[in-house]
Amino acid sequence: MKPLPLAMRIGILGLTCAIIVLIALMTSGANPAEVMTALLTDTFRSPTAFADTLKRFCPYMILGVAVFWALRAGLFNIGVEGQFLMGGMAGTVVALQIGGLGGVILGALAGTLVGALWALPAAWIRAYRGGHEVISTIMLNMIAFQLSNHLVSGPIMDPEAGFPTTKTLPPESMLSGIQIGDVNVNWALGLGIGIVVAFGWWLRRTVAGYELSVTGANSTAGAFAGIDVRRTTFSALMASGAVAGLGGGLQAVAFEGRFFMGFSTGYGFDALGVAILAGSNPLGIIPSAFAYGLLQQGALAVQTLHVPPGIATLILSLLVILFSAFRYAKVRHSNG
């Protein structure tokens, strides 16, 4: 079968995606233009909506780095969701125990450590036993989900609360922020942007970053050039887990102030999309994470028009598919 020209193939896919979104908009029972406006602009409607978007923007950014890190080494860390959950739970427990600024710092560190630990089986199985990291991290996600739900509805649950949650951190034991206009910008956001920039620098300017990219691009060539591919693979997954755990710890001490059932609204799974939409430059994570936060905020807003929130997920999934088809086609095209 002769392949169609690139532009035509992408055009067909794009058109299909557009038609699906249009059908959804037309059948939703609301005015399509109003739905789109709500989806795209609700973030800017009020300071509260903007603050809520920032609360999602931050973990999307940090988890985006976690996924990107592994992706550069040719690895899919589907496990960021589990690492985020475990990190968030560990961070909350530590911050509750210690309190104050020390609690904030140690809580974030505990999250980082537990996130890395949660990635350890997957990293070891991948690097030294040859088992696929996608499968092992899916298993680890399911275990993290069960374990955190179990602990938060028993051992670490606040006995006075009516539903599975820990005690809430007092304001002085949480990471604060600066007030810009009506919006409180948490320091965690600065930290998140710092992590993205530092990671981008590390990837481009250090030997370790270069080894990571080479391993991802062609591990056989890397091995010939003297790179320890197993070690690089192992440390890439561990680092990815650590960053995801830090994201969880920060979410707990900066935004949520507690751990509860439903702590993650699927941040880890969305982060896979964030990393793919970011393209080949790590700095792309920032706009892509913001777009995710914005559309998820819009998903809440469309419900006031009696449109199900799933429409945002539907649009995002089609964007990811379309973008990855375009990107892979582009790469293959340029390779000849």
Next chain:
Amino acid sequence: MGDLSFVTNWGMFTAILGLAALGGMFSERSGIVNIALEGKMLMAACITALVGGVSGSPILGLSAGLASAVLLSLSHWALTQFYQVDHIVSGMGINLFAYGATNFIALTFIKPEVPNQFLPIPFYFGCLALSIGASWFMFSRMRAGLRLLAVGENPDKARTTGIEPLQVRLWALVLAGILCGLSGSLIVTNSGSFGDNLTAGRGFIALAALILGGWRPLSVALACLAFAAFEAAQIQFQGAPVLGYQLPAAFWKSLPFLITLIAMAGLVGRTKAPSGLGKI
């Protein structure tokens, strides 16, 4: 009474996992990584409930459900084969799409006052028995099955012997769609109505069973039998002590995943994936 419900649940979960895992097996043995079992099941569950309720015909409902799962399966085929999208990315995209789309469809179109129409559950047990037998026969005795295995092991070599991998994989994914669709329809039949994320990760348990069973029909069926027993045990023993120990439900729910992880680490009998998995 209690023992009887254990057996019923065990059979139910075996059928749900078994149908999905066999679907995954057809896809993966043909060389296409499939983490989108969950999405196909979710979509089929939703469409079966919707069309069955609206048309009043359970057969129409099931057919539409299967068609929707096949459509998702074919999207996976087109994306991985024509657009060369990474199999994991495509699978993840399809799972996400199914999650969003079913939430949208269920809340927009499914009216709670319309009574649901489902086929009787024994029908699905028949399907499971048939598909285990047929897939075993196909992989060991039939030309089509051997061709599928050849494509999965080495698509280039298969091509030189005149097999068209693209076509073989198309049919493999149609079968995968049908089997995952049956599994999803059974889930919604068992629960009585559709709700958000109704499949609750069963597609991933099926994936685990597929790996633990080493991508072979009978072993996969055995792995499903074992995993289903854990899930039934979790309902049975909820809160009650087992051999003097108080085991939380989370333990039973995590057991299939723990066992798969341990198996992957090579501590109990290692299994080998089809060597052409993920190759073009």
